[in-house]
Amino acid sequence: MLRVLRVNVSTDVISFDPVPKAWERVAGRALIARVLLDEVPPECDPCGPHNKLIFAPGVLVGQMVSSCDRLSIGGKSPLTGGVKESNCGGSTGLHIVWLGLKAILVEGSPAAGAALRLLCIGPDSAHFEECSDVLGLGVHETTQRLRSRFGTKVSIAMIGPAGEMRLRGAGIMHLDKDGNPGRISARGAMGVLMAAKGLKAVIIDPGKTRRPALADAPRHNAARKLYVKALAEHPQTSKIYPEYGTASIVDMCNGFGAIPTRNFSNGRFEHAEKINGDAFHDLMVGRGGEGDPTHACMAGCTIQCSNIYADVNGKQIVSPVEYETIGLVGSNLGISEPDMIAHLNYQMNDLGLDTIETGAALGVAAEAGLMEWGDGLRAMQLMEEVRKGTALGRVIGNGAKLAGEVLGVQRVPVVKGQAISAYDPRAIKGTGVTYATSPQGADHTAGLTLRMPVDHLKPEGQVAASRTAQIRMAGFDSLGACIFGAFGFNLAPTTIQDLVNGQHGWDVGADYLTELGKATIDLEREFNRRAGFTPADDRLPEWMTLEALAPNNTVFDVPAAEMDAIYNW
Amino acid sequence: MQSTTGERISVTIKLHSVLRTLETTEPRSRVLLELAPGSTVATVVATLKIPEMDIVYVLNESVVESNALLHAGDTLALIPALEGGCCAQRVKTEVQPINTVLNIRRMS
Ligand code: SF4
Numbered sequence: 001m002l003r004v005l006r007v008n009v010s011t012d013v014i015s016f017d018p019v020p021k022a023w024e025r026v027a028g029r030a031l032i033a034r035v036l037l038d039e040v041p042p043e044c045d046p047c048g049p050h051n052k053l054i055f056a057p058g059v060l061v062g063q064m065v066s067s068c069d070r071l072s073i074g075g076k077s078p079l080t081g082g083v084k085e086s087n088c089g090g091s092t093g094l095h096i097v098w099l100g101l102k103a104i105l106v107e108g109s110p111a112a113g114a115a116l117r118l119l120c121i122g123p124d125s126a127h128f129e130e131c132s133d134v135l136g137l138g139v140h141e142t143t144q145r146l147r148s149r150f151g152t153k154v155s156i157a158m159i160g161p162a163g164e165m166r167l168r169g170a171g172i173m174h175l176d177k178d179g180n181p182g183r184i185s186a187r188g189a190m191g192v193l194m195a196a197k198g199l200k201a202v203i204i205d206p207g208k209t210r211r212p213a214l215a216d217a218p219r220h221n222a223a224r225k226l227y228v229k230a231l232a233e234h235p236q237t238s239k240i241y242p243e244y245g246t247a248s249i250v251d252m253c254n255g256f257g258a259i260p261t262r263n264f265s266n267g268r269f270e271h272a273e274k275i276n277g278d279a280f281h282d283l284m285v286g287r288g289g290e291g292d293p294t295h296a297c298m299a300g301c302t303i304q305c306s307n308i309y310a311d312v313n314g315k316q317i318v319s320p321v322e323y324e325t326i327g328l329v330g331s332n333l334g335i336s337e338p339d340m341i342a343h344l345n346y347q348m349n350d351l352g353l354d355t356i357e358t359g360a361a362l363g364v365a366a367e368a369g370l371m372e373w374g375d376g377l378r379a380m381q382l383m384e385e386v387r388k389g390t391a392l393g394r395v396i397g398n399g400a401k402l403a404g405e406v407l408g409v410q411r412v413p414v415v416k417g418q419a420i421s422a423y424d425p426r427a428i429k430g431t432g433v434t435y436a437t438s439p440q441g442a443d444h445t446a447g448l449t450l451r452m453p454v455d456h457l458k459p460e461g462q463v464a465a466s467r468t469a470q471i472r473m474a475g476f477d478s479l480g481a482c483i484f485g486a487f488g489f490n491l492a493p494t495t496i497q498d499l500v501n502g503q504h505g506w507d508v509g510a511d512y513l514t515e516l517g518k519a520t521i522d523l524e525r526e527f528n529r530r531a532g533f534t535p536a537d538d539r540l541p542e543w544m545t546l547e548a549l550a551p552n553n554t555v556f557d558v559p560a561a562e563m564d565a566i567y568n569w
Numbered sequence: 570m571q572s573t574t575g576e577r578i579s580v581t582i583k584l585h586s587v588l589r590t591l592e593t594t595e596p597r598s599r600v601l602l603e604l605a606p607g608s609t610v611a612t613v614v615a616t617l618k619i620p621e622m623d624i625v626y627v628l629n630e631s632v633v634e635s636n637a638l639l640h641a642g643d644t645l646a647l648i649p650a651l652e653g654g655c656c657a658q659r660v661k662t663e664v665q666p667i668n669t670v671l672n673i674r675r676m677s
Contacts, residue, residue, distance in 0.1 A: 235587075235622040240649050244586045251585050251648045255627035268630075277586050278598065450652040451623065551630060 002102035005126060007119060009198050010049060010108030014126045019102050025506065028058030029085040029477035030516055031103060032074035033523035036083055039105075042530035046078040046189075047166070047196035049109035055096060055157070055202070058480015059516075060499055062097030063211050064300035065224050066231060067482035068499075069094040071174075071185070073157070078196070079168045079189035079357075079399060080416040080441040082528040086190045087445065087477050089297035089306075090174035090183035092155040092202075098209040099123060110198030116164065117198055120150070122205040131200050136161060138350035138387075139173045142201070143181045150203050152179055158201035160352025163191030165389050167397030169357040170195075173349065176306070177299045182319045186354035187443055188418060189399075220502025223495040230491035231302055237487045241305040242294045246323035248277030249422075249450075253327070256456060257552045258427035260332040262373050263363035264413045264420070267427045267549045271336035275326050280309065280338055289314015303484050309342045318346040324444070327422025328359025333366060334373030344376065347383040353397065360400035360419035368407035411547070416441035416537055423448065425540055426549040426556045428456045433466035433558055437538045437566050439524035445483065447473045459558045463566050470566075474524075475517035489513075518569055525567060535564050577603045578641040582613055585648045588624075591617055604639060611635040613645060623650040 003016045004023075026034050032054050036042075044050035053075050060068040071093030077084035096104065099121060106119070118129040134142045139160040146156055156175055163170035170191030174183040194202075214220045231237045240248060250272055253259040257267035273279065284291040284307060291310030296303075297320070306320040321342055329348075330341045348355045362379055365371060370392075371378035385393030395406045400419040404412030413420040418441030425432025430449030438446035447469035454461040476483050479496070489496055497508050528537075544556045582600045584591065589598050604612060610626050610633060613619075626633050627646040639645065 235620070235649075236651060239587050240622075240651055244651075246651065248586050248649065248651045251627075251646070252625050252650060252652075255625055255632050255646065255648060278589065281586070448652055451650055 002100055005101050005104045005121065007104065007106045007126065008108045009106060009110045012128065016124070023102070026516075026519075027061075027102065027478060028056050028070070028072040028480050029074070029087070029474060030520040030523065031056040031478070032072055032085045033083055033520055033527060035103070035105065036074070036076065036527045037523055040076055042076070042527055043532065044076060046076045046081065046193060049107075051076045051193065051196070053106040053190070053193050053197050055092075055104040056102070057093035057097050058478055060503065061093045061480040063214070063220070063224075063503060064094065065499060066228055066300055066302040066488070067298070067485040068480055069298050069300070070477075070480045070482055071096065072477060072480070073172055073185040073190050075190065075193045076531070077188040077190075077441070078166075078192040080418050082416060082441065082531055082533055083439050083524040084188035084190065085440065085477060086171065086185035086187045088172075088174050088183050088185040089301075089482065090155070090176050091298060092157050092174045092204060093480060094298065095155040095204040095206040097212065098206045099204065100209070100212070104202070106197045106199065109196065114198055116195065116200040118201050118203055119199055120203045120205065123207045123209055134200060136164065139181045139352050140350050143175065143179070146201060146203065147179060150205065153206065155204040155206070156181070156201055157185075157204070158352070159191040159194050159199075160350060161387055161389075162351040162353045162397050163195045164200070165394065165397065166192045166195050167353070167386070167394060168192055168402065169353045169361065169397050169399045171352060171354045173352050176297045176319070180319050182349060183297055184349070184352075184354065186356065188441065191352050214503055215505030216502040219498050223498030223502060226492045227485075227488045227495040227499070228302055230495075231485070231488035234487045234491060237303045237484060241303050241484055244277040244281050245293060245305045245307050245320065247280045247307075247321065247326055249323040250276040250326055252450065253423060256427055257549070258424045258456070260327050260363070260413070260420075260422050260424055262334050263332060263367045263411055264424055265411065266551075267424050268551050269331035269336075272331065274336040275330045275338055275341065280307070280321060280326075283338055284309060287312060287314050290316040295319060301482070303482070305484055309338075311339065317342040318349060321345055324422050325355040325359065328356050328363070328419075329379075332359050332363045332422070333371075333376075333379060335376045335379070336374065337376060340376035344379055344383065347380065351383065351386055351397070353386070356421050357399045357419045358396065360413055361396045361398070361403040364400050364403040364407060364409045364412055365396055367409050367411060370407070411543055412541060414442060415540060416533075418442050423450065424549055426544055426554050427552055429459060429556060429558055430454055430456065430462040430465035430469070432540055432544075432556050433462050433563055433566065434470055436540050437466070437563050438470060439521065439528045439533075445473060445477075446470055457552055457554050462558045463562045467566050470521060471514055471517035473517070474520040475513035478516050478520050479513070521567060535560070538563060575606060578606055578608065578639065579603055580608075580613070580639050580641070581644045582617070583644060583646040585646065587649055588619065588647055591619070608639050609635065610637045610639065610645060613639070613647070619647065624648060625650050
């Protein structure tokens with residue numbers, strides 16, 4: 001029987017509670033929205049005592065079904081002021097379920113001036129520990145020290161210096177299956193929320209616990225087999241993702257004229273071929289050593305879209321390098337050297353920063369004249385400013401919106417205060433609808449329409465495309481399934497209900513994913529409405545409707561009235 | 570311009586990611602093809618025996634469909650498509666069926 005771990009950082013009372021009835025059949029992203037509506041006053045200060053930091057593994061988590069052990073972390077976002085679910089791979093979610101926990105809720109506020117602590121969770125126990133030896137340290141050094149203190153079997157969810165400084169670009173970093181802190185709950189300043197709860201890290205020690213028993217093992221096992229077979233048969237999940245990873249999206253987006261270039265001033269990057277999937281792949285293979293284009297972020301993932309990027313001597317720089325980082329930290333800054341992108345990625349990871357938010361903020365800074373386009377060394381210096389906590393560093397570390405306000409830049413790519421990811425919405429308009437309308441703020445993972453059967457440059461059909469994508473994504477985020485697993489589920493759709501029912505003994509039907517997705521979005525919108533959001537918040541920045549994007553010379557022109565009707569199911 | 574003389578046209582094909590190791594060519598990222606006038610993107614796909622998969626075609630500077638006509642001197646990039654799986658996959662397969670609940674269209 002799963003339980004909810006409540007940790008009150010005002011009183012230090014820790015309790016393992018039964019799961020409330022209304023929460024039993026929701027998990028992951030859906031559960032976060034449910035908890036927020038049930039227990040968090042929508043108008044509260046995101047960094048105050050009434051907000052909650054929520055860890056909620058998805059419905060399928062715990063069984064090591066390929067790519068289905070993802071964790072949702074959420075709360076009221078210090079960046080957007082609205083609902084937030086930030087999704088990550090790695091081992092944290094898996095171990096939370098192995099400990100028999102449906103969710104971890106961190107409540108209250110620590111005493112003023114109290115030092116950050118560790119929350120250590122093991123089988124049937126949880127306690128706080130002091131951690132003065134890691135305060136102020138980067139994520140990599142913190143990882144090393146915590147692993148030598150707690151052992152190499154634990155999962156760690158931690159913040160870096162950026163989170164400690166409460167910079168709103170800060171996420172929560174996690175270990176991958178090899179103990180490398182390269183996975184991040186990146187979006188929406190969850191690192192700030194963790195700092196506001198007085199925590200530097202949460203240590204999850206699974207001890208001798210293992211997968212929970214299945215309600216209907218034959219059904220679950222049969223579905224797992226079918227799903228993994230489908231993944232193995234699909235060319236994208238059997239070949240392209242494993243060998244090339246998301247970096248391959250560079251060519252696609254460049255072809256569509258949608259790759260962010262020099263602070264979203266162009267949709268085509270003239271040096272795209274230097275930073276595309278082929279370039280990264282060939283460097284990883286050619287340099288040998290620790291570099292590897294095929295890597296799994298979590299145990300049991302057969303897709304292995306992740307990678308390890310090494311330098312000329314074969315020594316790891318960072319793992320992984322993903323398309324979003326290449327787009328925001330590469331082309332968006334005019335940077336065309338893979339090594340430089342990898343080094344910047346490492347620095348951002350070490351600071352515990354979201355590369356999307358930070359890349360967008362650097363783009364705004366470059367537009368303000370604080371760096372030349374393509375000057376990676378200057379970008380590195382600006383990361384040093386963040387680390388030192390200088391005023392300039394804090395401006396950039398707080399994300400694109402604040403950087404634009406302080407630096408007087410109008411071309412700021414944000415929605416609901418959150419940076420747009422690496423698909424310019426003027427050339428992939430359905431994704432623009434997602435950015436505009438999603439309760440999460442601008443986020444491609446809320447509903448990417450890149451391969452929807454629509455003309456991306458026309459306004460027609462975009463709302464429908466975005467609606468479909470958003471429902472599916474909200475469903476997958478609640479299942480705890482990596483979206484790349486969708487290729488397998490698409491080929492063998494009955495496996496979703498069979499996995500869910502086989503694991504939990506429920507009786508969900510064929511439309512479970514859709515229903516879960518819709519219900520999740522409904523709950524999220526209701527929280528945002530109560531928090532004061534209106535249709536005016538469901539818009540792209542006005543300049544994107546006025547300033548045509550080369551090379552297609554299109555503006556974002558999906559009618560507002562259509563977007564306002566997107567959730568009329 | 571389209572050739573009207575019946576002479577073959579020469580088109581540069583850029584192959585990306587997994588298409589760089591086609592059975593019909595040595596491992597390479599560029600191939601120069603001599604094609605009959607009136608050839609389309611689909612002709613290239615057939616000529617190179619491109620395996621069935623979702624591909625984005627970029628002809629010179631624009632994304633086109635497989636029926637786009639090719640002209641002498643064109644550059645055609647074949648990019649195996651990737652995305653997060655938000656929409657239905659476009660590859661034909663025996664494993665059946667796409668999630669009809671969501672009314673997602675199957676593409677070829
Ligand atoms: S497909 Fe990639 S992101 Fe998804 S679980 Fe596997 S390695 Fe992680």
